[in-house]
Amino acid sequence: MKTKILLIILLFIATFSTDIFAQQHIQAVIKKTESIESVEMTVVRRRNSETKQLERVITTINIKSNPSLINEFIDAFKKDEANATQAIDKKKNGRMIPEFYRFGNFSYSFSIKNNGDAEINVIESHH
Amino acid sequence: MNNKNNIENLIERFFEGTTSNLEEKQLYDFFSKEDIPDELKKYKPVFEYFHSGIIKETTEDQKQQNTVQKKSMHNYKKIIYAVGGIAASILILFSVYSLINRQEENFNPYEGSYIVRNGVRITDYDVIKPELEKAYKQAMLQEKKSETILYETSQRDKYDIPDVENQLEKKYYDLLEDIDNEYVKKELEDIFKSI
Numbered sequence: 001m002k003t004k005i006l007l008i009i010l011l012f013i014a015t016f017s018t019d020i021f022a023q024q025h026i027q028a029v030i031k032k033t034e035s036i037e038s039v040e041m042t043v044v045r046r047r048n049s050e051t052k053q054l055e056r057v058i059t060t061i062n063i064k065s066n067p068s069l070i071n072e073f074i075d076a077f078k079k080d081e082a083n084a085t086q087a088i089d090k091k092k093n094g095r096m097i098p099e100f101y102r103f104g105n106f107s108y109s110f111s112i113k114n115n116g117d118a119e120i121n122v123i124e125s126h127h
Numbered sequence: 128m129n130n131k132n133n134i135e136n137l138i139e140r141f142f143e144g145t146t147s148n149l150e151e152k153q154l155y156d157f158f159s160k161e162d163i164p165d166e167l168k169k170y171k172p173v174f175e176y177f178h179s180g181i182i183k184e185t186t187e188d189q190k191q192q193n194t195v196q197k198k199s200m201h202n203y204k205k206i207i208y209a210v211g212g213i214a215a216s217i218l219i220l221f222s223v224y225s226l227i228n229r230q231e232e233n234f235n236p237y238e239g240s241y242i243v244r245n246g247v248r249i250t251d252y253d254v255i256k257p258e259l260e261k262a263y264k265q266a267m268l269q270e271k272k273s274e275t276i277l278y279e280t281s282q283r284d285k286y287d288i289p290d291v292e293n294q295l296e297k298k299y300y301d302l303l304e305d306i307d308n309e310y311v312k313k314e315l316e317d318i319f320k321s322i
Binding site for chain 2: 034042048058086088094109111
């Protein structure tokens with residue numbers, strides 16, 4: 001009986017944590033960028049004006065003059081690609097780089113500017 | 128005899144209205160007895176009325192008066208309670224309305240947002256508000272663009288429309304693989320990148 005209850009609880013946790021584990025490499029790199037000074041991060045928590053409920057959490061990461069960090073992000077996207085529900089890659093300078101990835105309620109967009117800077121947008125939907 | 132004279136005197140003064148309460152009580156007690164002198168029996172009904180009838184009427188009047196007073200008090204209380212209840216309801220409604228209005232005025236759709244710049248977290252809403260709105264709009268635009276691409280891709284797959292760009296890219300990689308000369312390979316790569 002106890003084993004059954006434990007299994008049910010584990011399955012319950014697994015169902016809701018699938019999204020998080022699916023993008024673990026990307027999330028790990030994002031966590032790392034929080035402490036890097038050359039990275040600017042904007043976190044927008046947007047609430048619906050009528051319902052007052054949290055609609056979206058948007059994290060925008062701007063990376064300047066840090067090609068190694070940009071490559072880390074590209075590698076992280078490639079590692080998590082298999083778990084993405086939707087994935088769009090784009091060729092830039094002879095290289096396939098991620099453009100848009102979706103993992104359940106999370107969506108990521110990645111772009112590299114001509115000057116080598118990169119921008120990553122993470123949108124977490126709450127509806 | 129003296130008593131009879133006394134009573135006659137009291138009767139005369141009673142009708143003149145000069146008797147005291149005590150003297151009137153004497154008259155009432157006298158005429159409440161059975162053995163009254165014959166010449167005074169004619170006054171018995173009068174004093175019986177004055178004694179019991181007035182009391183009875185007074186009591187009934189008082190009862191009626193009390194009833195009327197009670198009723199009017201009851202109605203008065205009802206009105207007070209009704210007015211008080213309406214006033215309390217209006218006050219409660221007004222308070223709720225004011226509270227809701229204040230909450231709406233204080234509502235910040237970006238509550239909890241921040242910017243990290245040069246390792247410093249900035250939370251001052253007035254300072255970061257324009258950047259928050261810009262970041263929000265750009266993110267929505269990017270998402271919309273991505274969804275458009277996804278839709279176009281799905282439509283292409285659905286209707287089996289050949290993906291010319293991917294086919295060309297595949298041929299390009301196949302061609303490069305066949306070339307052994309590194310210099311030529313590099314030149315071709317540069318040409319394709321510029322397309």
